[in-house]
Amino acid sequence: MYSFWIMPQATKSKDGCINQLKIAENHLSGNYEEKIENYDKEEQLMIYLSKGHSPNDKYESYDEILMPIGALLNNTLNYQEKNEVIKGYGLDDEEFEERMRDMCNLGEVIELEALEKGTKKGTQKERIRKNIEYVRKMMTKLQMTFKEAIQFLEIPEDEEKEIEEYFKS
Known part of the structure; x- marks a missing residue:
């Protein structure tokens, strides 16, 4: 039985390396009955590839793979x-x-979803950061309590808890 591990983001120095790992049974102790049948010995092939490898440069060996x-x-x-x-x-x-083509399209969809999620998260963090600043200014310049500032700014309840944590620390 073979197991292939492909490392697509290996360092440039490992680019094109293929390593083989073998697992074999070694009897060390106890009653042992040798079986006539041969059992599968597992072998792993570790294939290291670098993103920086140019498609114009052939690998020294196993280039076709x-x-x-x-x-x-x-x-x-x-x-x-x-x-x-x-x-x-x-x-x-x-x-x-x-x-x-399907695989390439799927990769693009995943990338766009991740970008959208990251943008949304970043926008939310920026809004919370600004709300913390507004609450802090209202508390110091207008002598409002934390609850008064939150109510005045009409901050949603889920964000209120996160902003409150900032003021507790």
Whole structure:
């Protein structure tokens, strides 16, 4: 049985390295009955790829395996660039191309969702930061209590708790 581990963001110095790990049974003690049948010995192949590897530079060995995998997993290449690399290695049937297009589109959707989520979170943190500043100014310049300032600014209850934590510390 083989297990493949692909490290698509390896350092430049490890780019193109393939390491093999083997797991074997060693009997150390106790009653042991040797089985005639051979059991699966697990082997792991660790494949290290760097995002900085240019599709124009061939790997010293196993290029026909490493380059297509590297192109597929490289998030700096667009669909067309990936497709050119893949076709250059003879992997150009329609089903493969369709699946690669789906994978590229899925990656773009995930990236956009993450960007949107990060932007929303950043906007919320900025709003809370500004509300903390407004509450602090109202408390010092207008001699309001924390509750009076919160009510005056009509701050939502969920944000009120977060702002209150700031003033407690």
